[in-house]
Amino acid sequence: MTTLKSCHCSHELSQVLLAGMQEIVGQSGVMAALNTVSLMGSKDEALTCFEPGGGNLTFEGIVSLFKAMEQLYGIRGGHGVVLRSGKAAFKYLLRRFGVQMRLSELEYRLLPAPQRLKAGLVALGEILSFHCNTPVQVAENESAWIWRMDQCPWCLGRQSEESGVCYFITGLLQEYFSWVSGGRYYEVREAECQAASGLACVFQISKQPLD
């Protein structure tokens, strides 16, 4: 746990996360969550994040924010809020990093679907990897794409009875696949989670869309 303080996401990525959250619960909801975080005794990094040039969310701050949502909206309600925040955050991520990810280039858009889905996922992994300073590995097998984080910003230090708690990234990945496939629904499942004694947080995305 000694590494907690040094792990943080960039200011840009922190803002993407908060913008997604704000879209779901409004500014007052985000402020209520930040106040709850403050009351829980976890740091003001989260609070300064709205200020120009200010704060980066630490992993600890992110996890506290998600916990605050559970306190404010109940466990299941909080999970729903975080999942939908992840989905909503995708478009802010696209706005901020889309050019860098080369997702609007013709060359990318002309790729055959399977390659396009995978290439965008790899690009998304690189962005999160860089901006959260933690490795993301993307792999695939015959039936699924696999997204793996060995040091997950979304659940660091958490322990849960559930099989997985990383709803934000689940939502973000769901929305990415919907966007890249023109609105189809790909099931994203957290197969392994560090909060549930997993070695890493591992997400499996079925290559077969549900619709």
Ligand SMILES: [Zn+2]
């Ligand atoms: Zn996790």
